[in-house]
Amino acid sequence: MYKIALDLALKSLMRRKTRTLMVIMMIALSLSGLLFLQGLYDGMVSHMINTTIRSDSGDISLYAKQYRFEKNIDYHIDDPEPIQAYLYQSEEINAYAVRLMQEGLVSTAHKSLGATLRGVTLEDERKFGDFYTFLSQGKFSFGPKNQDALIGFKLAEKLKVTLGSRLIFTAQDANGEINAIAFRISGIVKTGNLTIDEGSVFVSMETMERFLTLPNSATQIALRVKDESQIKSVQDTLQKKFKTLDVLRWDELYPLLIQMREMMNIFNWVSYAIVFAVAALGIFGVILMSILERMREFSIMMAIGTPYRNIRYQIISEAFAMALFGYVFGALLGWGFLLYTASVGIDLRYFEAGLESFGLNAILYADIRYYYFFQAFAAVFFATFLSVLWPLHVLKKIKPIEVIQGKML
Amino acid sequence: MKLINISKTFFPDSPKEVKALVNINLTFEEGEFTTLSGESGSGKTTLLNIIGGLERASSGSIFLDNLELTALSDEQMADFRLRHIGFVFQAYNLISVLTVRENIGFIMKLLRFDEVEIDSRIDELAVILQIEDILDKFPGQISGGQQQRVAVARAVASRPKLILADEPTANLDSKNSERLMHMLRTLNEKEHVTVIFASHDRYVLDQSRRIIVLEDGAVIEDH
Ligand SMILES: Nc1ncnc2c1ncn2[C@@H]1O[C@H](COP(=O)(O)OP(=O)(O)OP(=O)(O)O)[C@@H](O)[C@H]1O
Ligand SMILES: [Mg+2]
Numbered sequence: 001m002y003k004i005a006l007d008l009a010l011k012s013l014m015r016r017k018t019r020t021l022m023v024i025m026m027i028a029l030s031l032s033g034l035l036f037l038q039g040l041y042d043g044m045v046s047h048m049i050n051t052t053i054r055s056d057s058g059d060i061s062l063y064a065k066q067y068r069f070e071k072n073i074d075y076h077i078d079d080p081e082p083i084q085a086y087l088y089q090s091e092e093i094n095a096y097a098v099r100l101m102q103e104g105l106v107s108t109a110h111k112s113l114g115a116t117l118r119g120v121t122l123e124d125e126r127k128f129g130d131f132y133t134f135l136s137q138g139k140f141s142f143g144p145k146n147q148d149a150l151i152g153f154k155l156a157e158k159l160k161v162t163l164g165s166r167l168i169f170t171a172q173d174a175n176g177e178i179n180a181i182a183f184r185i186s187g188i189v190k191t192g193n194l195t196i197d198e199g200s201v202f203v204s205m206e207t208m209e210r211f212l213t214l215p216n217s218a219t220q221i222a223l224r225v226k227d228e229s230q231i232k233s234v235q236d237t238l239q240k241k242f243k244t245l246d247v248l249r250w251d252e253l254y255p256l257l258i259q260m261r262e263m264m265n266i267f268n269w270v271s272y273a274i275v276f277a278v279a280a281l282g283i284f285g286v287i288l289m290s291i292l293e294r295m296r297e298f299s300i301m302m303a304i305g306t307p308y309r310n311i312r313y314q315i316i317s318e319a320f321a322m323a324l325f326g327y328v329f330g331a332l333l334g335w336g337f338l339l340y341t342a343s344v345g346i347d348l349r350y351f352e353a354g355l356e357s358f359g360l361n362a363i364l365y366a367d368i369r370y371y372y373f374f375q376a377f378a379a380v381f382f383a384t385f386l387s388v389l390w391p392l393h394v395l396k397k398i399k400p401i402e403v404i405q406g407k408m409l
Numbered sequence: 410m411k412l413i414n415i416s417k418t419f420f421p422d423s424p425k426e427v428k429a430l431v432n433i434n435l436t437f438e439e440g441e442f443t444t445l446s447g448e449s450g451s452g453k454t455t456l457l458n459i460i461g462g463l464e465r466a467s468s469g470s471i472f473l474d475n476l477e478l479t480a481l482s483d484e485q486m487a488d489f490r491l492r493h494i495g496f497v498f499q500a501y502n503l504i505s506v507l508t509v510r511e512n513i514g515f516i517m518k519l520l521r522f523d524e525v526e527i528d529s530r531i532d533e534l535a536v537i538l539q540i541e542d543i544l545d546k547f548p549g550q551i552s553g554g555q556q557q558r559v560a561v562a563r564a565v566a567s568r569p570k571l572i573l574a575d576e577p578t579a580n581l582d583s584k585n586s587e588r589l590m591h592m593l594r595t596l597n598e599k600e601h602v603t604v605i606f607a608s609h610d611r612y613v614l615d616q617s618r619r620i621i622v623l624e625d626g627a628v629i630e631d632h
Contacts, residue, residue: 004518009507016504017549297504303463304516304563305491307484401463404498406452 009317021323024287027309027326028333030279031376035334037275039343039366041268042283045261046367048192049250052257054129055191057232057250058097060238065220070327071114073102073174073212080218082366083242087223090236096223104171106201108159111375115155115199117169121206128224131189138163138187142204146287148186156188163188169201175215181211188298239261283326287319287384297371298395312392321387323384326360330380331373341366410437410462410571414469415469417626429455430626431522433469437605439570442597444613447623453607456623457558460605461494461573462486464546473570477481485503487501491519493566495602502560503548513562520567527566534562538592549559554585558592565596570606578612 007034013020053059062083067075077083081096098121105112124142125131132140135150142148159166163185170180183203191197209215225234231249239247251258252303291298298311345365417430429452435545437443445453458464460471462478470479473493481489490496495516503512513534514527522530535541543551548559555628557577564572574593578586590612597604614620622630 008504011511012506294505296501300498301503301504302487303490303498304496305487305489305494306519307487307491312520399463402460 002310002313005313006317009015009314012314012318013321015403018208019286019290023283023290023322024326024329026282026286027279027323027380030195030275030282030329031327031380032270032334032337034240034256034275034279034376034379035338035372036341036366037271038268038372039334039338039368040346040364041264041368042343044368045264047365049257051134051192052254053224053250055131055134055193055196056222057253059221059225059228060129060235060247060249061253062221062223062238062242063219065244065247068246068248068377069277072101073100073172073214073217073219075215075219075339076100076175076197077218077221077245077284079216080221081216086241087221092225092227092237094224094226095124095128096293097124098205098218099220100205100212100217101219102212106155106159107168107170108161108165111159113155113158113199115201116171116195117208117211118200119205120202121205128222132193134189134191135187136190138185139185142202143186146204146207147183149183150187151191152197152200153186153188153190154194154198155200156185160179161185167201171209171212173212179211183207183209197213198231212279221258252302254391276379276383280301280379280386283323283380283383284387284390286321287387288391290318291388293401295395295398299398299400302400303404308396311395315392315395316388319384319388320381323380327377327380331376334372334376336369338366338372347361411472412436412460412611413454413470413472415459415466415471417452417459418467419462421467428438428626430459430466433628435621435628435631437571439602439603439617440597440601441603441605442594442617443604443619444608444617445620445623446609446614447629452626453609453623455626457573457575457607459607460571462490462494469483476568491516493569495567495569495572495576496565497557497560497572499576500553501591502563502581503556504540505548508545508547509540509551509559512548512559513566516614517567522567530566531562534566537595538562539588547573552585554581554588557581557585557589561589561593561596565600565602568600568602570603572602575607576610577606578608578610583612586599590616 010360062077064075065078066072075132084096084098096122102114103114106115106117122131122142126140136153138150140150142150151161151239156162159167165183165185168180168182170178173179189196190200220362225231235247235249238321295316301311302308342365412433415430419425419427419429433456445456447453449524455464459466459486462481466479472478478486478489480542486572504515507515510531513531517527517530531544532541535544538561540555540558543555548556551559553572557580561577564574578589581589593604594616596602606617610615620630620632621628
């Protein structure tokens with residue numbers, strides 16, 4: 001019996017190609033939309049996290065105890081050499097960057113703003129987070145005499161300075177005396193991390209040590225692990241090893257990122273639900289239509305003795321065959337979109353100003369995760385299932401003869 | 410086939426109550442070619458539907474040989490229809506995605522006749538009903554008269570005991586009506602299939618051997 005139903009389903013699909021293709025297209029398009037949306041949102045979030053890790057926190061950062069709360073160079077790490085040596089030989093650690101930071105005032109002839117001066121080693125930062133890729137103008141260099149500086153692009157805008165401009169930075173040194181230092185801007189960086197873009201100036205480690213009269217010291221040692229799943233265990237090991245230091249993960253240092261990610265997740269789910277609802281409604285509509293318009297035909301079939309279960313089997317087979325093809329095409333299409341946006345990205349320079357205040361880059365890259373495709377599969381088949389339920393219920397209820405005589409529907 | 414005290418009331422005990430059939434007693438013999446006739450609203454369709462098990466009687470019973478049809482469940486009745494009754498409705502009888510050939514063979518297929526037998530039966534009927542040329546067309550591509558002949562072919566294909574046809578000629582012009590009736594008559598004579606119509610069409614009445622006239626749900630003439 002089911003062979004006949006299956007045969008009829010196949011013929012219905014093949015011999016009403018326009019309708020069949022329409023349904024398949026609808027499913028495919030809405031599905032690819034779902035996939036695309038998901039990948040893009042996840043891409044946005046991981047991009048934000050990634051730039052923060054690369055530009056500042058690393059996977060894990062070490063600080064002297066109290067430094068995080070008071071931001072005072074009294075709480076610095078003395079003699080970071082042995083720690084560096086340990087990190088260097090550690091199997092789990094990929095790269096590290098030693099930094100010496102002090103808050104102060106950065107000034108031009110016309111304006112002064114609060115900022116953080118960061119003493120760094122460019123070569124270490126390059127290994128640590130490809131820092132040079134953040135350079136938007138100028139050179140990734142502190143000049144031949146280590147007298148130049150890199151500046152966050154937002155800060156540069158606020159101060160109205162450009163490449164070659166001179167700046168004065170004023171701050172307390174280790175002895176509590178207020179000192180000033182002058183430098184020329186050699187490069188402007190744009191990281192997507194607001195703390196950096198809005199309030200940081202980078203100088204060489206040597207310049208910084210001299211300026212603060214604090215040789216052989218650091219306020220932060222940031223590191224990258226080889227395997228992200230190992231972050232927690234590396235943190236524990238380091239904390240045990242360096243009891244006098246704070247050993248903190250990126251998500252502990254930037255709890256806002258986690259909140260942001262959770263917010264985005266909700267946002268993601270809500271938009272997913274909306275697109276899904278629209279798609280499901282569409283699928284529901286076309287499948288319902290395709291059954292209702294054949295109600296008379298199904299009634300004739302039942303009147304002449306075709307068992308109801310045969311017709312049910314036919315309708316289910318038709319719907320799920322279309323869902324399957326719709327899924328395959330939709331998944332391929334969505335995958336294509338995602339591959340493209342994962343590698344080439346979407347240029348959102350048009351909305352740039354707005355997005356950067358969220359810490360987003362102008363070019364968005366999508367993430368691709370396998371679970372998208374499982375989730376989409378479940379979504380499509382759930383929608384299809386829902387859309388055959390109601391017509392089947394109607395079909396079971398009707399008296400065929402009344403439909404045939406036009407007394408019903 | 411014996412109908413004993415068949416009555417049908419629509420919307421019983423409500424202001425809209427309609428007594429469509431009142432105490433019908435009739436016997437049909439094998440090989441009959443009979444028309445239920447009467448004015449509009451007299452109960453022809455209702456009686457035909459009850460005989461075919463598409464509608465349930467409010468009271469009374471129908472026996473075929475020793476089987477009480479009125480006692481069957483819906484599912485058993487559907488199976489009975491499939492095996493023993495052929496239907497021809499007023500119009501649009503066919504499954505639109507199937508070709509004429511597939512439509513004719515549909516019931517035989519459901520009854521698991523083998524392919525060779527189905528094909529030879531279709532060819533045989535196609536000759537009688539003059540539809541050989543359209544076997545590979547779809548219902549949407551043929552005329553109303555041709556569609557009705559295909560419906561007849563499907564109804565008789567599996568050699569059911571009984572063919573029920575409600576106004577099969579209502580949508581046909583006189584030439585096509587005459588033709589359809591002539592062919593049904595031929596089939597009746599050749600294959601001894603019992604045919605019962607509900608109709609007030611002159612062409613149907615002219616061809617019938619027995620005419621049962623209904624009025625207000627009761628038999629007033631039977632000859
Ligand atoms: N499903 C139904 N619900 C309510 N009343 C019905 C139903 N079917 C038929 N009737 C009523 O039963 C009576 C007999 O109707 P029926 O359709 O059997 O007449 P008919 O002789 O076939 O008429 P026609 O020549 O117009 O087809 C009519 O009064 C009709 O209104
Ligand atoms: Mg009628």
